[in-house]
Amino acid sequence: MNIQNESLSLTVSLNAAEMMSLIDKKSGKEVLWNGDPAYWAGRNPILFPIVGSTFDKKIHIKDSIYEMGNHGFARNSVFSLIKHTTDQIVLRLQESEITLAQYPFKFTLEVSYTLKGSSVLIDYRIINNDKEIMPFSFGLHPAFALDDPQEAHIEFPINEDYPQLTDQHKANMNDEFFSVIPTFLTENLRSPYVELHRKDIKIQVSCEGYRWVAFWKKAKAAFLCIEPWHGHGDFKESTTDFYKREGTILLAPQDTYSTSYSISIL
Numbered sequence: 322m323n324i325q326n327e328s329l330s331l332t333v334s335l336n337a338a339e340m341m342s343l344i345d346k347k348s349g350k351e352v353l354w355n356g357d358p359a360y361w362a363g364r365n366p367i368l369f370p371i372v373g374s375t376f377d378k379k380i381h382i383k384d385s386i387y388e389m390g391n392h393g394f395a396r397n398s399v400f401s402l403i404k405h406t407t408d409q410i411v412l413r414l415q416e417s418e419i420t421l422a423q424y425p426f427k428f429t430l431e432v433s434y435t436l437k438g439s440s441v442l443i444d445y446r447i448i449n450n451d452k453e454i455m456p457f458s459f460g461l462h463p464a465f466a467l468d469d470p471q472e473a474h475i476e477f478p479i480n481e482d483y484p485q486l487t488d489q490h491k492a493n494m495n496d497e498f499f500s501v502i503p504t505f506l507t508e509n510l511r512s513p514y515v516e517l518h519r520k521d522i523k524i525q526v527s528c529e530g531y532r533w534v535a536f537w538k539k540a541k542a543a544f545l546c547i548e549p550w551h552g553h554g555d556f557k558e559s560t561t562d563f564y565k566r567e568g569t570i571l572l573a574p575q576d577t578y579s580t581s582y583s584i585s586i587l
Contacts, residue, residue, distance in 0.1 A: 324408050328439040329586070331410075338400040338412045338432050339364045340463070343441065345586045350521050352586065354464035354544035361464070361539055366396035367432065368460035369447070370424050372568070373554020380424070380563045382456070387423050391554075392462070394420055395430060408436045416450070427451045440585040447579075449572040456563045457570055458552025460533075461582060463526070464544045468519045471495045473545060475536065477512040494538065494545045505536040506553070515547060516587070523587040530580065532568065549582050 323332045332342040341364060343352040356364045371380065374391040390397075395414060404411035411433040416426065427450040435442040449455040467473045473494050480489035485498070485505060492498060494517075498505070513529035528534045531549035538545045552568030563569060572578050 322402070322405055322410055324406070324410055324434070324436055326408055326436045326438070329436050329441065331434060331436060331441060333410050333412070333434055335400050335402065335412065337366055337396050337398060338414070339366060340434070340441075343584070345439070345522055347439075347586075348522055350468075351466050352522070352524060352584070354466050357542075360542035361544070363396070363462065363464060365461070365463035366392060367430070367445075368392040368458070368462055368548075368550070369395040369430060370426075370428075370457035370459075371554075372458045372460040372550045372552040375554070375560075375566075377560060381560055382425065382563050385425070387425070389423055392460075394423055396462075400432070403431065404433075410434045426453070426455045428455060428457075439587075440583050442581065442583050444581040445579065446577055447572065448577045449574055452574050454564075454574070455572045456566075457572070458550075458566070458568050459570065459578075459580065460531075460548060460550035460552060462546055462548050463584065464546045465517055465524055467494075467543045467545055468521050470538075470541065470543045472520060474518050475545075475547075476516045476518060477510070478514065478516075479511040481507065481510060481512065483507060494536065496540050499538055499540070503537070507534045507536075508532060510534055517545060517547065525583075525585040525587055527583045527585075531582070551580065 330344040371393045380389045400412035400414045403413050414430040429448040431446040433444045477490045514527045517524040526547045528549045533550040535548040
């Protein structure tokens with residue numbers, strides 16, 4: 322499925338509700354990673370109902386234990402098309418026998434992609450259709466294509482307190498950087514967005530309202546993931562109940578949780 326405006330062309334798949342291509346019409350350049358399985362077959366999965374993984378690869382809910390893969394099941398699910406106009410696509414995922422075997426809650430997850438100028442506005446709604454409080458964590462995992470994997474860098478508009486940054490606001494996103502720290506995980510950033518600087522274009526990713534933002538790439542791969550998260554995987558051995566894990570969102574029956582971010586071409 323494709324939507325376009327004067328600045329952008331966006332292609333989205335029902336599989337995992339992933340963006341497959343984002344073309345900047347002014348430069349003719351592809352913004353997103355192509356999913357080359359030689360490096361990483363993912364593109365920009367939705368992380369639900371868990372971000373990362375628990376220490377034992379299981380989620381503990383009250384007196385029951387469920388098998389749960391890394392980053393949850395939304396990334397492997399087929400969504401339904403709800404709306405498709407010239408500038409917007411809305412997709413939906415609901416519980417099934419497959420999801421209930423991993424996560425015993427009835428839910429609705431909707432994602433909408435809307436083009437506005439040179440930006441993609443990405444909105445999420447999660448509805449608890451169950452009779453009990455529903456615990457979950459949620460995150461994004463967009464992978465951006467790099468024209469030169471050794472030269473691309475990120476910049477924050479506000480100085481941040483991380484020793485990995487040059488002058489408190491800049492870092493090269495090359496193999497040398499990630500050989501020291503495989504995932505650069507930040508928490509409580511002051512900056513409302515981060516910019517990825519390629520030689521050809523600049524990409525701005527909003528992250529306001531997200532407690533954690535992770536940066537990740539594989540060695541020699543021409544992509545960088547910029548990942549706003551509500552929640553994170555276990556850092557040490559733990560079997561904490563899902564309701565009590567750090568970052569877990571607790572959604573009351575019939576309530577709706579909303580979050581969003583945007584990708585802009587500068």
